[in-house]
Amino acid sequence: MKRSLENIENQFEMFQILNEKGEIVNEDAMPDLSDDDLKEIMRRMVYTRILDQRSIALNRQGRLGFYAPTAGQEASQLGSHYALEKEDFILPGYRDVPQLIWHGLPLYQAFLFSRGHFHGNQMPEGVNAVSPQIIIGAQITQAAGVGIGMKKRGKDAIAITYTGDGGASQGDFYEGINFAGAFNAQAVFVVQNNRYAISVPVEKQSAAKTIAQKAVAAGIEGIQVDGMDVLAVYAATKDARERAINGEGPTLIETMTYRYGPHTMAGDDPTRYRTEETDNEWEAKDPIVRFRTFLENKGLWSEEEENEVIEQAKEEVKAAIKKADEQPKQKVTELMDIMYEELPASLQEQREEYEAKESK
Ligand SMILES: Cc1ncc(C[n+]2csc(CCOP(=O)(O)OP(=O)(O)O)c2C)c(N)n1
Numbered sequence: 001m002k003r004s005l006e007n008i009e010n011q012f013e014m015f016q017i018l019n020e021k022g023e024i025v026n027e028d029a030m031p032d033l034s035d036d037d038l039k040e041i042m043r044r045m046v047y048t049r050i051l052d053q054r055s056i057a058l059n060r061q062g063r064l065g066f067y068a069p070t071a072g073q074e075a076s077q078l079g080s081h082y083a084l085e086k087e088d089f090i091l092p093g094y095r096d097v098p099q100l101i102w103h104g105l106p107l108y109q110a111f112l113f114s115r116g117h118f119h120g121n122q123m124p125e126g127v128n129a130v131s132p133q134i135i136i137g138a139q140i141t142q143a144a145g146v147g148i149g150m151k152k153r154g155k156d157a158i159a160i161t162y163t164g165d166g167g168a169s170q171g172d173f174y175e176g177i178n179f180a181g182a183f184n185a186q187a188v189f190v191v192q193n194n195r196y197a198i199s200v201p202v203e204k205q206s207a208a209k210t211i212a213q214k215a216v217a218a219g220i221e222g223i224q225v226d227g228m229d230v231l232a233v234y235a236a237t238k239d240a241r242e243r244a245i246n247g248e249g250p251t252l253i254e255t256m257t258y259r260y261g262p263h264t265m266a267g268d269d270p271t272r273y274r275t276e277e278t279d280n281e282w283e284a285k286d287p288i289v290r291f292r293t294f295l296e297n298k299g300l301w302s303e304e305e306e307n308e309v310i311e312q313a314k315e316e317v318k319a320a321i322k323k324a325d326e327q328p329k330q331k332v333t334e335l336m337d338i339m340y341e342e343l344p345a346s347l348q349e350q351r352e353e354y355e356a357k358e359s360k
Pocket of ligand 1: 134136196
């Protein structure tokens with residue numbers, strides 16, 4: 001028995017293309033990306049890091065509500081997103097707001113989501129996504145369903161869902177990947193293994209040595225990827241996407257990453273469960289630093305370009321928070337109207353009561 005487990009574990013070595021020093025260590029796997037693509041990926045990662053810093057500041061000023069920091073996870077989030085097409089459908093977790101923004105969700109709406117305003121959950125026409133899931137693991141079963149739907153309709157698109165290592169310890173996760181495998185769903189499951197479910201280390205959540213190997217029991221492909229290496233995450237997702245569309249089944253991608261900040265801004269103190277030594281170890285793997293080195297060595301990136309992106313991000317955040325401030329307050333009647341095509345009789349009376357209150 002032990003030997004069969006070891007055999008499985010040995011199959012999930014971490015896939016890497018760009019090492020911590022910004023060197024290509026796996027030339028054969030290098031994805032076919034133009035210089036413009038490479039620069040765009042860098043731009044998005046830098047922009048998102050600034051967005052994270054500004055969101056934390058806005059939260060501290062009381063101008064944002066719920067916020068789950070993203071710094072450290074840019075390669076996992078944006079490398080996987082860059083492999084998608086507009087038709088692909090995203091089912092994110094609460095930390096995955098950056099993917100939604102790059103899929104087309106306006107920034108001011110992301111801020112409204114943070115404030116609990118329902119307009120933040122209304123995806124604009126053509127933005128194929130649902131709002132971030134708070135219930136851990138629930139998006140996994142939903143993604144299986146969307147991926148099966150895409151297959152049935154013969155679409156050249158996938159459902160992609162994101163969760164953390166904690167999500168991969170939930171029952172919904174196993175049900176979702178099992179169903180996806182059984183029905184050959186056009187789905188990709190990304191688990192961003194940032195080592196902790198709030199304060200619970202991944203080692204205490206599961207005896208499995210990797211999360212990627214959980215794919216085996218569901219009969220689907222699984223791969224563990226260096227989640228701080230944007231090229232590896234991109235290449236793995238692109239490959240998974242193509243295979244899903246070609247009818248070759250879903251894939252589970254585990255990205256090895258780290259969140260530098262607290263779990264959310266609601267009072268988590270990571271110093272109570274992580275050491276400075278571990279933090280430093282992971283910061284040395286930083287996805288932006290290594291990609292910057294890679295691009296600079298190719299003569300594709302400069303300090304001026306980076307500063308331009310930083311300024312642009314700051315300006316856009318400023319404009320978006322202003323726009324969020326200017327939005328009308330949400331009304332219960334409006335929420336009822338968008339929830340139901342036909343309001344049930346039992347709610348009709350409540351609606352009238354709210355209407356009377358709101359018109360005062
Ligand atoms: C079903 C359910 N159980 C518990 C919670 C409380 N909770 C919120 S975040 C979290 C940890 C999730 O960790 P992980 O999936 O690793 O994601 P990360 O926050 O690290 O991105 C838990 C248990 C929840 N939101 N939903």
